[in-house]
Amino acid sequence: MRTKKDMIGSWLLEDNRHHLESLWKQADDIRRESTESAVHLRGLIEFSNECVRSCTYCGLRCQNRCLPRYRMTLPHIMACAEIAHAKGYGSVVLQSGEDQRVSAEWIGEIIRQIKDTYPLAVTLSVGERPVEDYRLWREKGADRYLLRFETSDDTLYRRLHPHDRSGLRRRIELLHVLRALGYEIGSGNIVGLPGQSFMSLAEDILIFSSLDLDMIGIGPYIPHPDTPLGREDIDFCQKDNRQVPNSDIMARKVLAITRLVCPEANIPVTTAFATANTNGYEIGLHTGANVIMPALTPPDYRKLYDIYPSPARKMEEGVHERIMTAIYAAGRKPGCGPGNRSRKSAVQ
Numbered sequence: 166m167r168t169k170k171d172m173i174g175s176w177l178l179e180d181n182r183h184h185l186e187s188l189w190k191q192a193d194d195i196r197r198e199s200t201e202s203a204v205h206l207r208g209l210i211e212f213s214n215e216c217v218r219s220c221t222y223c224g225l226r227c228q229n230r231c232l233p234r235y236r237m238t239l240p241h242i243m244a245c246a247e248i249a250h251a252k253g254y255g256s257v258v259l260q261s262g263e264d265q266r267v268s269a270e271w272i273g274e275i276i277r278q279i280k281d282t283y284p285l286a287v288t289l290s291v292g293e294r295p296v297e298d299y300r301l302w303r304e305k306g307a308d309r310y311l312l313r314f315e316t317s318d319d320t321l322y323r324r325l326h327p328h329d330r331s332g333l334r335r336r337i338e339l340l341h342v343l344r345a346l347g348y349e350i351g352s353g354n355i356v357g358l359p360g361q362s363f364m365s366l367a368e369d370i371l372i373f374s375s376l377d378l379d380m381i382g383i384g385p386y387i388p389h390p391d392t393p394l395g396r397e398d399i400d401f402c403q404k405d406n407r408q409v410p411n412s413d414i415m416a417r418k419v420l421a422i423t424r425l426v427c428p429e430a431n432i433p434v435t436t437a438f439a440t441a442n443t444n445g446y447e448i449g450l451h452t453g454a455n456v457i458m459p460a461l462t463p464p465d466y467r468k469l470y471d472i473y474p475s476p477a478r479k480m481e482e483g484v485h486e487r488i489m490t491a492i493y494a495a496g497r498k499p500g501c502g503p504g505n506r507s508r509k510s511a512v513q
């Protein structure tokens with residue numbers, strides 16, 4: 166008997182154009198039935214590009230000495246929150262590298278000021294921190310926490326994080342801790358990592374489901390030339406189907422299948438997805454996505470938040486307008502309010 170994992174694996178390997186059209190349609194239909202039709206906007210504030218880690222794919226890794234570092238001040242961050250509110254976004258995402266020099270209290274103060282000033286939900290994405298920090302931030306009013314596991318393949322995970330002794334298991338444990346503290350939890354993966362197999366990618370999607378994630382971020386692997394992984398010569402076009410390609414179509418398949426398996430989750434069109442696809446926002450919205458995260462980081466900082474090379478990341482103006490155009494072109498409207506995860510099945 167075919168298992169769910171086999172079914173996911175077959176879709177991942179599907180190349181027939183007509184079959185894929187039916188996959189996009191199924192994902193869009195399920196999204197329509199299971200979530201609000203509005204597209205929720207989360208204003209992304211990348212407040213620090215300092216990081217103590219050395220993930221082998223990421224341009225923010227501490228060994229990348231070419232990258233100028235920055236850390237925004239609290240008034241700067243509040244100015245971004247003001248823009249989010251003025252544009253009608255329902256939430257902000259405070260994101261940084263693992264910057265151990267910002268104290269839990271300082272982040273707690275940002276959360277408190279935002280929550281006291283604006284009716285915004287606050288999502289944190291600042292990596293692995295002590296549980297006491299997560300507890301403090303929840304007490305200050307943080308609503309959601311994003312912590313990607315990147316890949317469910319433990320061997321590959323260790324290649325991505327060579328100095329991380331605790332491994333993938335710890336990251337999954339932390340997601341459970343965050344859930345128990347009352348956060349909405351989000352995670353995600355990278356599609357087409359060197360050495361990633363189709364079955365491990367299918368396992369990623371099963372883990373999204375088993376964790377009952379509220380938010381799931383999916384993006385293709387985009388090599389960064391100043392990283393160890395980005396300098397490797399990978400044949401993404403291997404014909405034996407063992408290496409997952411890092412193509413736009415592959416990321417689109419993962420997005421669509423994830424919507425089928427996790428119907429109620431909030432699934433954004435990630436910046437990486439939008440970078441890899443021309444008309445990425447429209448394509449994502451037609452393939453099961455229901456969230457977009459426009460960057461509010463001031464341009465001088467934004468170009469230094471260099472996780473991977475992205476022309477979209479360096480665009481200084483018009484991002485909000487382009488996103489609005491994409492939303493209306495997809496026949497949808499921008500959402501209002503915090504845009505919490507749907508729980509339609511829970512009230513039946």
Ligand code: SF4
Binds near residue numbers: 216
């Ligand atoms: S992926 Fe995150 S933790 Fe790893 S180097 Fe980049 S910013 Fe730091």
